[in-house]
Amino acid sequence: MGDQVRVLVTGPAEGAIEAVLPRRNRLERPAVANVDQAVIVCSAREPVSSLLTVDRMAVEAVHENLAVLLCLNKIDLLEPGEAERVLEPYRTAGFRTCSTSATAGRGLDQLRRELAGVVSVFAGESGVGKSSLLNALRPGLSLRTGELGAWRRGRHTTRHVELLEVEAGGLVADTPGLSLVALPPLAPSALAGYWPDLAVLAPGCRFRSCLHRDEPDCRVKAAVAAGELDRGRYERYLGLLDEAERTYRRY
Ligand SMILES: Nc1nc2c(ncn2[C@@H]2O[C@H](COP(=O)(O)OP(=O)(O)OP(=O)(O)O)[C@@H](O)[C@H]2O)c(=O)[nH]1
Ligand SMILES: [Mg+2]
Ligand SMILES: [Zn+2]
The missing domain is CATH 1.10.40.50 (Probable gtpase engc; domain 3)
Structure with missing residues (x-):
């Protein structure tokens, strides 16, 4: 998915794929090619995201030349100032960040702007609200979202990948995965x-x-x-x- 192809136009609404163009990158999970940016979604409550997982995904994204947007979701569950404390080290590190609540509809305009015109892949632990965010961004979309289990962890509700169109020509892949790429061990x-x-x-x-x-x-x-x-x-x-x-x- 996400491959760019050269099409030979053979009629008013007809064409044939002539060639698959070289890929800029190709992620394993989800299997999407030519991605511009990784949106790493995390939450500080229900579930408390592992920052080690966040950092690991950031390494993978930087390795694949992806821009990184760290999105802290479920800010409706946080105390004032808490979101800032989580995000600050990442902003200092040079990553773009945003904070959202998919259920309370907060921060969605900024997120939309960050997604405009580029191909993004959403990644993050199960239950942090990736599918919920996409549903909130695109009214009418109804991706399945999950109930949280007894341990307030997600249950891997999303099991397949689709490229969805969001505002202003941006394409987004929701993902079931924790890992963006299967990196060989790094030196x-x-x-x-x-x-x-x-x-x-x-x-x-x-x-x-x-x-x-x-x-x-x-x-x-x-x-x-x-x-x-x-x-x-x-x-x-x-x-x-x-x-x-x-x-x-x-x-
Ligand atoms: N309080 C609160 N709950 C949220 C928010 N966003 C999502 N949730 C809830 O969190 C649960 C999991 O949401 P999903 O969208 O299924 O999470 P996901 O990241 O897509 O999970 P997987 O598909 O399993 O990887 C659902 O019960 C959502 O209603 C939010 O901003 N605030
Ligand atoms: Mg999901
Ligand atoms: Zn040193």
């Missing part, structure tokens, strides 16, 4: 390159090969200590770094 030394907030600091480290963990004169660690880099983001980076080391060696 540990390459991982930080997919974290925009770490990557900008790395040239300040003493060693070019710095992994920002145990090395002396590390600009990244200094930034965490000084409160310039979000500690949560940094710790999740360290977690994925360990994981990269385990899986890359085995690969």
Whole structure:
């Protein structure tokens, strides 16, 4: 889905596909090609999204040259100021963000603007409200949405993918998936390159090969200590770094 083709027009309403044009990218889950942006949807209540999952999806998106929009949904369940606290580290990292409530109809105009004219794929844990958001964006659409289970987790309601047209020529794929791409294990030394907030600091480290963990004169660690880099983001980076080391060696 999402392939661009060259069509030979053979009549007033007729054509034949001559060629499938080269793909800019191709995601595995959902299987969509030529995507411009990943909309990573999360929620801070019912369910509480794992930020590790959010960060992992952001790595995958940056790896695939996708623009990232982080969308915090279900803000109707949050205290004032809470949405800002969740989103702030991501804005500082250079990602675009928005906060929405699909059920209370909040933040939808901004989300519409972010989707205009580009091909987006919605990703995020089950139950965060991806299908609900698309339904809210496009009145008349009725994607199935799920009840939350006993643990306030979703139940993987969406099981297939469709490209849907939203405002102003934007196309959106709802997804059943948690992972955007099945990335081969990344080299540990390459991982930080997919974290925009770490990557900008790395040239300040003493060693070019710095992994920002145990090395002396590390600009990244200094930034965490000084409160310039979000500690949560940094710790999740360290977690994925360990994981990269385990899986890359085995690969
Ligand atoms: N309070 C609140 N509930 C919401 C909001 N958006 C969605 N929900 C509810 O959350 C539940 C899950 O919504 P879905 O849209 O099915 O979630 P999904 O992300 O598509 O889930 P999967 O298809 O399983 O990946 C439903 O009961 C929705 O009514 C919101 O903004 N606020
Ligand atoms: Mg869904
Ligand atoms: Zn470093």
